[in-house]
Structure formats: structure tokens, C-alpha cells
Amino acid sequence: VRSATREISAAPSDGVLWIHPFRALSMACGHWFPFPSQIGSWDSKFRPYVKHGSTAVGSVLFSRTMPTLWLADAEGIKTVAGEATVFQKDIETYKTVNIYGENLVGTEGAEWRRHRRVAKPAFNEACNAFVWTDTVRIVNEWFAALDAVEANQNKKSITLNVLKDLAQVTLLVISSVGFGRRASWQQNASTVPPPGQLMAFGPAVFAAVHYLFPKALTPKWLSALSERMYIPVIGRMVRDVNHAYEALKLHMVELVSLSRAWVVEGKVSNMDAALLRNLVEANMEDEDAAITSYKNLTDDELFSNTFLFLLAGHETTAHSLAFAVAYLALYPDVQQKIYDEAFLLWPDGVPKTASTSSYGELMPRLLYTLATFHETIRLFPPVIRISKLVHADTTIKAHRFTTTSNGDIDNVQDISVPVKAGSMVLVDIRGLHMNPMYWGPDAESFKPERFIDTESYKWPRDAFLAFSAGPRACIGQRFAVTESVCVLASLVRTYEISVPEKLRAKPFEEQKRSLLSWIPGITMAPTNCVVSLRRRS
Numbered sequence: 001v002r003s004a005t006r007e008i009s010a011a012p013s014d015g016v017l018w019i020h021p022f023r024a025l026s027m028a029c030g031h032w033f034p035f036p037s038q039i040g041s042w043d044s045k046f047r048p049y050v051k052h053g054s055t056a057v058g059s060v061l062f063s064r065t066m067p068t069l070w071l072a073d074a075e076g077i078k079t080v081a082g083e084a085t086v087f088q089k090d091i092e093t094y095k096t097v098n099i100y101g102e103n104l105v106g107t108e109g110a111e112w113r114r115h116r117r118v119a120k121p122a123f124n125e126a127c128n129a130f131v132w133t134d135t136v137r138i139v140n141e142w143f144a145a146l147d148a149v150e151a152n153q154n155k156k157s158i159t160l161n162v163l164k165d166l167a168q169v170t171l172l173v174i175s176s177v178g179f180g181r182r183a184s185w186q187q188n189a190s191t192v193p194p195p196g197q198l199m200a201f202g203p204a205v206f207a208a209v210h211y212l213f214p215k216a217l218t219p220k221w222l223s224a225l226s227e228r229m230y231i232p233v234i235g236r237m238v239r240d241v242n243h244a245y246e247a248l249k250l251h252m253v254e255l256v257s258l259s260r261a262w263v264v265e266g267k268v269s270n271m272d273a274a275l276l277r278n279l280v281e282a283n284m285e286d287e288d289a290a291i292t293s294y295k296n297l298t299d300d301e302l303f304s305n306t307f308l309f310l311l312a313g314h315e316t317t318a319h320s321l322a323f324a325v326a327y328l329a330l331y332p333d334v335q336q337k338i339y340d341e342a343f344l345l346w347p348d349g350v351p352k353t354a355s356t357s358s359y360g361e362l363m364p365r366l367l368y369t370l371a372t373f374h375e376t377i378r379l380f381p382p383v384i385r386i387s388k389l390v391h392a393d394t395t396i397k398a399h400r401f402t403t404t405s406n407g408d409i410d411n412v413q414d415i416s417v418p419v420k421a422g423s424m425v426l427v428d429i430r431g432l433h434m435n436p437m438y439w440g441p442d443a444e445s446f447k448p449e450r451f452i453d454t455e456s457y458k459w460p461r462d463a464f465l466a467f468s469a470g471p472r473a474c475i476g477q478r479f480a481v482t483e484s485v486c487v488l489a490s491l492v493r494t495y496e497i498s499v500p501e502k503l504r505a506k507p508f509e510e511q512k513r514s515l516l517s518w519i520p521g522i523t524m525a526p527t528n529c530v531v532s533l534r535r536r537s
């Protein structure tokens, strides 16, 4: 440990990192340990960097006696994100999502390029236009369901935890745009599965996401054994996990078979379910050749990417939207500005359907809504950190500084931190987002205006990393932003969002603590986005 500490001694050391930041234990006890002032805590924000007066802080990962450098520095992170051969993904940490095989997020180098080249062409402006039209269609279904609840309860407003509904919205959007599956809003766990299926589509995806960690932690022999004999305590759960993944696989087989048939019969247009079509076509090409052609996917990779996109394409966006809705309940002035923006677009209310051209016309007019979404994921980035393994000796730029009593950063000095091959660099997204060097002394406050450029101010692009950066940046960034802006504008145009009745008399800080509470999970997961919705006249 001592020699590992010496290797990164140019950065101040925070000591030993006892818990691997990407293991299940880090998620299980992430709220309490490491303590929030320590590096590696899910809730440390920028505190450890202030403690050490440096935007680069060293520590040693105990389980691998590996020197690790934590970075909350825009300049240093730009190098790490940009130099893809020196800083490679620590793919070990992505095994959890490799349930069905290798996929885009969990591969590196030539393998990763092969997956990315297959998927990338589907993420274009035509796809974003479909995201817009499908989101309008799906939020209308959601609003109709909300109105039905309101009418049933005979009340003027309803109170609900929006996360479940937003997960449903975002799942329906990725299923429709990416995979051509137009599922109904009404599906839930008790929906009778269609013939040949074990569960309805939506519930199968949610169950698989719910059981992601148990699935990754259960050895194959235990899964098989649980189907043959009674295993006390955990047997039932293991069987439920098996059931969920089998149910999802059956749906994926159906999606793939349909798409394959359409491709063979030449029935698909270039735009329809482009993501699925790309994956399927790559799987069909060169069937007899060895897997050396870049545009080729094995069956396992086809299913694994399908699962990955269903998961990554809805979970992060749903969590971000739920935090955003909680913020809108807490900050009525911000909500009013979104309403004003949305009213100009839709004076008669959100239309029941939208044409694909409305994306290009309306999206650029929702600048404040976009700023609000960005500000939400600055404060609550779903992915809070990314690990990279260092493959060659190199140096990383960072800064030393002092902090004044009002939180201002002072005496900033450039430093260069040498890192050796075999070390790990942890890109601390939440730390960077809370760094006052870029976001000012009020970096922890919610202010969408900081994402609006003016003549004298350009918001610091390099200090915003919610979608990562460089070649491994999120492939679905524009997809997520289009969908989220459309959901937020439509929701605010249709409903007034407020803090729920039982919190109204409480002090603001308590309301905030309650509505913005979260737990560590695959991503930062909101736990209590309970708001009151009243339909606007």
C-alpha cells in the first residue's frame, strides 16, 4: 500500500480506499461509508478536494493495492476522456450488465468499436424526431391515466411518486423508437402475458432491471439447481430472477425474429426501429465468416445489446426526470418559466399527436426547459463516476487551490500529476459538477440560469460531464435530452406540480431533503419523488 501511495505522491493522499467503488458493497453502504468527507463516498461532492486543496486526490484501492487518482478537474478529465488508448475503461466493473453476453458498454478497443459502429448510425436527427413524436404520444397516454385516477378519487389534484410513471414513459419511448414495440400504458405486473410469453413486455423489463444485481451475483450452477430442487431461504428469489430473465429473453427473441423477417422480406423503411434493425442486420451479415468483420454481432451480443439499450435507454432518463420533477415542485419560479415557454409553443394545450417536423421547430424554443434538465443532472448525475485503467506512464493536469471563508476558490496553481501504467483514474463526475472553480461558490444550489449563455457568460462545457465525454460519451445523449425536454414541457403545460400536502408546513430544507432523497444503485436512484399534480385549466 505504501509503495502504491508513493506512485501518485504528486497528488495529496486520502489514504486507503477500503471498498471498491464499483462493487455491490459500495452500493449497499454507499450512504454511510466511506464518510462524506472521504474520497469514494457517494455523497462526498467536492468536499474531499477542498480538504486537500487539490482537484486531484490520490488513494490506494485496498483490494487490488492499486494506486487510484480521483479527478474533479475539467482539464485533467478532458485528457482522460480524450486519450482512449492510454485511459481505457475498467471493463471488469461492467460485468453486471453482461448478462446475455458482451455489449457496447462493457467492451474496449477493437471490440468496442465493432459494437459502436453497429449502433451509432441509429442515433441521428431522424431518431430524435421520432423520440419527440413518440414522447408526445406516450405522455398523452400517461396524462389520460392520471386524469382517470383523479376522476376516480373525485379530487382536484393527485399525489403520487412520479418515478414509476416516468420509468414507464421512458421505457415505452425506447421500446418504440429503438425496437418498434408500441406497448400499451396499461401494462402492469398482473397483465396477462401474450401467447408464448411468460410476462407482458414492460413488466418483464422492469423485473429484469430490478433483479440485475442478484442475477450478476448468482452463479450459473445455483440458478440451474434452484430449478431442480428446493433451496432454503434464497431458492425462491433465485427462481424469480431466472423467471424474469427468461421472460425478457422470450420478448427479445420475438423482437429479433420479427425484425429479421422484415429485413429479409424488405419490409422495413430506413427509419423504422433503426436500432434494432442495425443490430439484427449486423447479426445476419457474414453468418459463415469468423467474427472478425467489424460489422458483425454474435447472437449473444445481439441479445446483450438489446438488453443494454432497453436498460440504459430508460433507467438513467427516468431517474433524471424524477429529480427534475421534484425540483419543479420545490421551485415554483422555475416551473413558471418552463410553463411560460411551453405555453408559447402550445397555447391550446399539448397536442395529442406531433409531426416529426415539430421536433426541429419546437425543441430549440425550449431553452429554459433544457437548462433546467441540465441543472438537474449536474446536481444529480445518474452516473456519478467512471473508472479508467492507465495503460502507459503519463501525466495529468490538475490544480491546487485554497478556499476562502465564503467558499470561493483562491490561489489556483497548475499541477501535473504523473500516473504510472497499471494505476486507476476515477473520473469523479459529481465532484466535478460541484467544483466552485467552474460553477462558483453556490455550486450546490439549483439554478438553471447557469446553463443559459449570455453575451458575457458561456457555461463551462468541459465541467459538465453527465453524459461523459470523448469517444466513450453516451451514445443516447441527444435521445435522452429530447425526450426529457419534451416530457418536462408537456407535464408543466398540463399540470401544476407542487410539494405534497403532508410536507407543505415543513421548512424548505426539510422538503428538499425529503423530495430529493436517493440511494446508490446502478445509477443514483431517487427514492421519494412524491409530488402533487393539479390539472391546469
Ligand code: HEM
Pocket: 104, 105, 106, 116, 174, 308, 309, 312, 313, 314, 316, 317, 320, 377, 381, 382, 383, 386, 465, 466, 467, 468, 471, 472, 473, 474, 475, 476, 477, 479, 480
Ligand atoms: C439522462 C440520461 C442519460 C445519462 C445521464 C447517461 C449517461 C451516460 C454516461 C455517463 C455514459 C458513460 C458511461 C461509462 O463510460 O461508463 C453513458 C454511456 C452509454 N449510454 Fe447513456 N445516459 C443517458 C441516457 C441514455 C439513453 C437514452 C441511451 C440509449 C437510448 C443511452 C445509452 C448509452 C450507451 C449504450 C452507453 C455506452 C456507450 C459506449 O460505451 O460507447 N444512454 N451514458
